[in-house]
Amino acid sequence: MLWTIISVVIVALIGAGAVVVALQIDASDQLPPGIPPQPAAITVNPQIRAVPPNAPEPTPTGVQQAIADAVRDPALGEFTGEISDALTGQTLWSESPTEPRVPASNAKILTAAAALLDLPHDQRITTTVVAGPDGQVILKGAGDPTLSAQPTGADTFYTNPARIADLAAQIREAGIDVTSVAVDTSAFTGPTMERTWEDADIAGGDITPIESLIADGGRIEPLDEYSPRVADPAITAGEALAYALGVDAPVTEQTASGGGQVIAQVQSAPLVARVNDMMRLSDNVLAETLSIELSVAQGGPASIAGGVAAIESSLARHGFDMSAVTLRDASGLSYANRVPATVLDTLMGAAAGPAQPLMRSLLDGLPVAGGTGTLTDRFDPETNPGAGWVRAKTGTLTGVSSLTGIVQTIDGRVLAFALMSGGTSPADARPALDDVAGELRECGCR
Secondary structure, eight states: OHHHHHHHHHHHHHHHHHHHHHHHHHHOSSOOTTOOOOOOOOOOOOOOOOOOTTOOOOOHHHHHHHHTTGGGOGGGBEEEEEEEETTTOOEEEEESTTSOBOOGGGHHHHHHHHHHHHSOTTOOOEEEEEEOGGGEEEEEOOSOTTOBOSOTTSOOSSSSOOBHHHHHHHHHHTTOOOOEEEEEOTTOOSOSSOTTSOTHHHHTTSOOOOOSOOSGGGBSSTTOTTOOBOSOHHHHHHHHHHHHHTOOSOOEEOOOOTTOOEEEEEEOOOHHHHHHHHHHHTOHHHHHHHHHHHHHHTTOOSSHHHHHHHHHHHHHHTTOOOTTOBOSOSSSOOTTOBBOHHHHHHHHHHHHSSSOGGGGGGGGGSOBTTTSGGGTTSSOTTTOTTTTTEEEEEEEETTEEEEEEEEEOTTSOEEEEEEEEESSOHHHHHHHHHHHHHHHHHOOOO
């Protein structure tokens, strides 16, 4: 034991001496001879680098040669498409580009473009709570499906949404003894489901009835992209408010009086954030409500059909050829939609090029190949050079696959493209579409 104590003392003395020496060295402004000076700390200077304005211009021959093998893949089935130079608008390759085809979720490109062209980019939607009789409070929807029932501080599916928890807090601060909660959905009119949709799509997680009051996009599991949706979104949102207030009475439907006192209100994220969420996550519910928001701004009806009419009139007014476009919804869920590839390519080129600067933020919401949104699990970086360079909107229905977006070539030129496949399994068609887009990344295409 004595030798152990002596050893510990010696080690402690050596350690203390080392600390003293180190402190003396650190305190000195001079280093011993022969030791290089300490390098400066590394600083990060993140930048967005614009593509070079004089990047070599691709040619139709170069593009055709680059994708010749990829476009012959049988997995593409009945294949149409168009590729263009975003800077000049020149068509570099096409295959039956004017043939109207089922776009699937590529229809959301039309919805996003129309909203960005004709609505203020900082526009927000206000959800209110109005005082009713005998302690009743009425939750009045205004068309914001990103409203969240998640508790304060908890993660949400959408970007910076309004929260029901904040409404409850304001109601409590107002000192109201709440006896019941009602919901008001009078802001929207018309059917809540487009007749070409399937009721099974609600349980399948693709859609919820489009009411003016929806929480978390109608998802039963608020953070699960593929969660089944509720069949009664307004009542479900009202129940979330009742729970937050500790009210046990059943939630009912009630139209608030025009002069009712507003006792609580919350605002959605700005329009641009909601458009980008729709594009990145391919959110059908958000697409439908954005189109209705556009219709109301144009003085049209607050309905699914009104939203479709607003998209078509908006894009036509801004010079896009809508003569061959047929829309039944704003989301692309309907098989009755028809859009030619040339329309999708022209819209994407307008967003990426100089033609429509108001549409530029549409590019921010496009999923990144192999990285974000609906392209997270596509474009394997070990096999597809488009990984990280392609940004595109996906579209998938049974027997339908589409991909519309942009890609920067190795020469720094930005190309727009719209690729539409039909008649084959999406499991086979999607990798084939990705291969076409990936070939554009590696080609100088001259």
